[in-house]
Amino acid sequence: MPRPKPTRNLPGELALIDSIRRKASAGRASSTLRLGIGDDCAILRPTTGYEICVTTDFSLENVHFRRDLHPPQSVGHRCLARGLSDLAAMGADPLAVFLSLALPARTPRAWVDGLMEGLLALARRHHVPLAGGDTAQSPQLIAADIIAVGQLPRNAALLRSGAQPGDTLYVTGALGGSAAELLALTRSPKQFRNFTQATSGHPHLYPQPHLAIGRRLRKLARAIIDISDGLSTDLTHLCQASGFAAEIDEAALPIHPLATHAERSGLAPSALELALHGGEDYELLFTAPPTTPIPRTLAGVPIRRIGTMGKPKRNQPLIILKSKTGQRIPIKASGWQHFTK
Ligand code: ADP
Numbered sequence: 001m002p003r004p005k006p007t008r009n010l011p012g013e014l015a016l017i018d019s020i021r022r023k024a025s026a027g028r029a030s031s032t033l034r035l036g037i038g039d040d041c042a043i044l045r046p047t048t049g050y051e052i053c054v055t056t057d058f059s060l061e062n063v064h065f066r067r068d069l070h071p072p073q074s075v076g077h078r079c080l081a082r083g084l085s086d087l088a089a090m091g092a093d094p095l096a097v098f099l100s101l102a103l104p105a106r107t108p109r110a111w112v113d114g115l116m117e118g119l120l121a122l123a124r125r126h127h128v129p130l131a132g133g134d135t136a137q138s139p140q141l142i143a144a145d146i147i148a149v150g151q152l153p154r155n156a157a158l159l160r161s162g163a164q165p166g167d168t169l170y171v172t173g174a175l176g177g178s179a180a181e182l183l184a185l186t187r188s189p190k191q192f193r194n195f196t197q198a199t200s201g202h203p204h205l206y207p208q209p210h211l212a213i214g215r216r217l218r219k220l221a222r223a224i225i226d227i228s229d230g231l232s233t234d235l236t237h238l239c240q241a242s243g244f245a246a247e248i249d250e251a252a253l254p255i256h257p258l259a260t261h262a263e264r265s266g267l268a269p270s271a272l273e274l275a276l277h278g279g280e281d282y283e284l285l286f287t288a289p290p291t292t293p294i295p296r297t298l299a300g301v302p303i304r305r306i307g308t309m310g311k312p313k314r315n316q317p318l319i320i321l322k323s324k325t326g327q328r329i330p331i332k333a334s335g336w337q338h339f340t341k
């Protein structure tokens with residue numbers, strides 16, 4: 001196929017890749033990354049006795065982000081955060097990430113620079129090199145695909161299927177913040193335009209993947225999943241994979257202050273709904289035997305005990321919410337699903 005011509009806004013493919021390579025200062029070898037950007041393949045050398053885990057996640061314009069809402073730094077940050085959160089949910093150490101970018105010819109150079117700035121700032125924070133990718137012209141919309149590669153001691157991965165009846169169910173951080181911030185962002189995008197640097201308190205624009213917690217949980221938890229599509233949906237995945245059911249306690253759910261504020265200010269009808277069904281919190285949901293002592297905080301993040309795992313009962317929903325008034329309410333997976341809306 002003939003290569004598309006370079007445009008005024010973006011430099012040609014080679015120059016763009018070269019600028020990414022310089023910014024990533026990759027190609028710099030380490031004990032696990034033998035070769036980074038610049039050849040036909042990157043070369044990774046995992047630690048002896050470890051196995052590799054790999055995850056890929058799309059960030060698509062108008063599906064996962066909107067150019068009129070999200071600062072490009074946030075798009076880059078969130079793109080990488082999705083991949084790193086998946087590694088965290090296995091208890092893995094990141095080895096390297098790869099970025100495939102499809103850009104319309106008219107994408108402003110400054111937008112791509114912003115995306116790379118946000119992505120590389122998060123990569124540096126977690127000491128993970130950008131070791132390669134692909135760059136192509138797309139007809140209309142931006143697509144960024146992140147591939148994250150991690151390593152784990154052999155057989156140490158924490159799978160969704162590991163939960164046992166009687167396990168206690170825990171969640172990190174707070175829920176519903178990302179959905180609440182997205183509502184605020186949609187209502188008044190201008191107020192968010194200057195948030196071009198990752199700071200805490202922005203669960204939608206700058207979610208923090210919990211790699212350090214995932215690593216600590218290797219020896220404590222039985223099953224982990226990251227909450228990317230909403231508690232109701234991701235807990236359903238965990239229940240289905242393990243073959244068990246869950247009961248969660250409304251009074252114990254850590255509701256993000258932004259979700260509470262969204263309810264109080266009339267932006268959302270219910271903070272609880274945001275916490276149950278709002279996606280993209282990137283908190284970790286995990287189970288551990290009731291006898292395992294779980295610290296109140298891990299890596300500075302509060303850990304809350306929110307319920308228990310049990311045997312599924314015939315004709316009963318997989319998830320029951322025990323309300324503050326003691327009612328038992330069945331919860332359906334109502335978080336984000338592609339191809340349904
Ligand atoms: P090839 O045609 O052999 O696939 P490319 O010209 O696509 O090589 O890429 C050259 C080098 O630049 C490779 O190491 C590739 O991994 C890297 N690369 C290309 N695009 C990106 C990107 N968006 N981010 C990071 N590295 C990239």
Ligand code: MG
Binds near residue numbers: 134135
């Ligand atoms: Mg290529």
